[in-house]
Amino acid sequence: MKNIVLFSSTILMTTSGLVLGKVEKSLAxxxxxxxxxxxxxxxxxxxxxxxxxxxxxxxxxxxxxxxxxxxxxxxxxxxxxxxxxxxxxxxxxxxxxxxxxxxxxxxxxxxxxxxxxxxxxxxxxxxxxxxxxxxxxxxxxxxxxxxxxxxxxxxxxxxxxxVPEPSTIIPLGLLATLGFRTSFRRKLAKTKKQ
Known part of the structure; x- marks a missing residue:
């Protein structure tokens, strides 16, 4: 159950980052x-x-x-x-x-x-x-x-x-990836113990 919550929150952060993280801002x-x-x-x-x-x-x-x-x-x-x-x-x-x-x-x-x-x-x-x-x-x-x-x-x-590089959503994507990786490792470790 804990892994499902963690996995769901990771997916939610990733998709919200893709939707909300692409805010156009004026660059110099x-x-x-x-x-x-x-x-x-x-x-x-x-x-x-x-x-x-x-x-x-x-x-x-x-x-x-x-x-x-x-x-x-x-x-x-x-x-x-x-x-x-x-x-x-x-x-x-x-x-x-x-x-x-x-x-x-x-x-x-x-x-x-x-x-x-x-x-x-x-x-x-x-x-x-x-x-x-x-x-x-x-x-x-x-x-x-x-x-x-x-x-x-x-x-x-x-x-x-x-000309500046366009802004990216790397911080949110990186956070989501790390969350997914941690969740996957825990699930893999739990499977090996059984």
């Missing part, structure tokens, strides 16, 4: 990125989720790197504008296609308190990548550039570095 992708223009060198890594949207873009969730001598300390929140570039909101999306950023682009903050928005201006002829650099003091509105602010064309590129 890593991109190396860089852009440059005369007097500007920026590079680092981007972390995204692994869910591609209907337009072929991944959502950027983190950024690291440097712009010139300034350390990038964080990604600007999606749906917000960098100070001095209102009302243009960031979408923080990236694609593996030729046009890797959208016209909303990605935004980040540097260690010197400056904000940057890099985007693809598909509305210009010819289209191209641009960097908006906004430094304190911030004057609200994109038409109010300060002397230290700029909007310059840049050469941008990003490449996928790592």
């Amino acid at each position: 992708l890593t991109f190396n990125w860089s852009y440059s223009a005369p007097g500007i060198e920026a590079s680092g890594t981007l972390t995204t989720n692994d869910i591609i949207d209907d337009n072929g873009f991944y959502l950027i969730t983190d950024i690291t790197g440097k712009r010139n001598d300034e350390i990038i300390i964080g990604l600007s929140p999606t749906g917000t504008s960098i100070p001095g570039n209102e009302p243009f909101e960031l979408d923080n999306l990236i694609s593996l296609d030729e046009e890797q950023l959208t016209s909303s682009g990605l935004g980040f903050l540097t260690s010197e308190g400056n904000f940057i928005n890099v985007f693809f201006a598909d509305f210009l002829q010819p289209p191209g990548y641009f960097e908006i650099f906004s430094a304190p003091p911030f004057i609200p509105g994109f038409e109010n550039f300060g002397l230290e602010d700029s909007e310059l064309p840049v050469t941008f590129k990003a490449s996928l570095v790592s």
